[in-house]
Amino acid sequence: MLSVSEAIQQVKDAVVGVTAQTRDLHECWGLTLASSIVGEMDSPPFDKALMDGYAIRSADLNSGIREFEVIEEVTAGAVPQKTVAAGQATRIMTGAPIPSGVDAVIKVEDTELLPNNSNGQRVHIRAAAARPEQNVLRRGATFRAGSQVLPAGRMLRAQELAALAEMGASRVAVARLPEVAVLATGDELVGIAEPLGPGQIRNSNETMLVAQIREAGALPRPLGIARDDRQHLRERILRGLESDFLLLSGGVSAGVLDLVPSELAHAGVEKVFHQVNVKPGKPLWFGVLRRAERPCLVFGLPGNPVSSMVCFELFVRTALRRFMGVERAEPTRTKAKLLHAHRHKDDRETFFPAALDVSGGEQTVRLMNWHGSSDLQSTVDANGMAVFPALPRDYSEHETIDVIRWGK
Secondary structure, three states, X not given: OEOHHHHHHHHHHHOOOOOEEEEEHHHXXXXXXXOOEEOOOOEOOOOEEOOOEEEEOHHHHHOOOOEEEEEEEEOOOOOOOOOOOOOEEEEEOOOOXXXXXXXXXXXXXXXXXXXXXXXXXEEEEOOOOOOOOOOEEOOOOOEOOOOEEEOOOOEOOHHHHHHHHHOOOOEEEEEOOOEEEEEEEOOOEEOOOOOOOOOOEEOHHHHHHHHHHHHOOOEEEEEEEEOOOHHHHHHHHHHHOOOOEEEEEOOOOOOOOOOHHHXXXXXXXXXXXXXXXXXXXXXXXXXEEOOOOOOEEEEEEOOOHXXXXXXXXXXXXXXXXXXXXXXXXXXXXXXXXXXXXXXXXXXXXXXXXXXXXXXXXXXXXXXXXXXXXXXXXHHOOOOEEEEEOOOOEEEOOOOEEEEEEOOO
16 A cells, blocks of 8 residues: 555656646736746846935045035936035935945935035035945846746745736746546535435535635636436546546445446546555545546545545645646645644554644644544644654654644
8 A cells, every 4th residue: 555655756746747828927826937937137227225315435424524515316217317426425215226436325314404505405414434335235136137036836926926027027937727626426415505314414525625726726616416326427527537637525435336436447547546554535546537638637535524635635735736837746744843642543644633833933733633534523723734654652742743734
């Protein structure tokens, strides 16, 4: 049986390269760059002032000069017309280009503009000294033309979009968002608005998976419920295989009516693996429908909701991130201190619903009162998972363990 890390690697290996599309920059929030962006200009594109004040030669102030002749005023968007000589200053605003001959800007709070006289406008500087480059940002200090602005695989947030806008990248190549079909299976399922009959449960997995898909940045396509009937299941599977991904919930264990694996085989889906040494989620099924135009990656998720949720976070989210070209596809493990002792009894690697918190610079983890893979209510106060390796042992209070924050 595959380990979790082995299964994750096989999922990553099955995902084909990123399909790129060019979009307007304002449409790209939350998308992933399909190719690296190289800047064509310096940033800033000119030497500029970082403060409102007076641009001077620092050596003048340091030599004892306190009163300077103001030769011009430069606002943001304007261009200096005069070179500053000894004993002279230019009144300047934040973001305006620095005139030739100066190497410092004295902030306006440290100055006093004197009344006009026969010698013209003058300013008194109260500061005792100035250092070279004080309140000055030189051309190319933050970025040089020809350097990489952002690498391929970077998800575009507000700050990345702003960096691209600064470079004039009005259209960029981004990874296409995958369409993910969701199909719940089982005669026991009813819609969430329907009354429950004897032996029935509501189709909560579809709601959960659609939300997880949206959170991952992909496009959900819910297909409703497929009954435990081969013809009905077959028709729904064929519809789902039209998407980039198909997630089936239930029907992958060893029960009499667990028809999903055989029907996927009938549809031409090639099995990559079935069962992983993980708790919860051991019955997980994964395969690929290979076709020229675009393959479909298929996950047969266990029907129990916590199993389905955990398998999505470990395996489906990895595949979606890989499809979208995200820099790091697999879940990110960090360290946290247990807030209480725990006895781990299982020989499967276990992903235990937990509440992760950071305070005082240290991450802690509190385990939920979890009663197994059908206990969906235990996840309501959780925001991640504690990871316990496939080795029964006792964990002490404050012991450091691996954790995974959901959505990361």
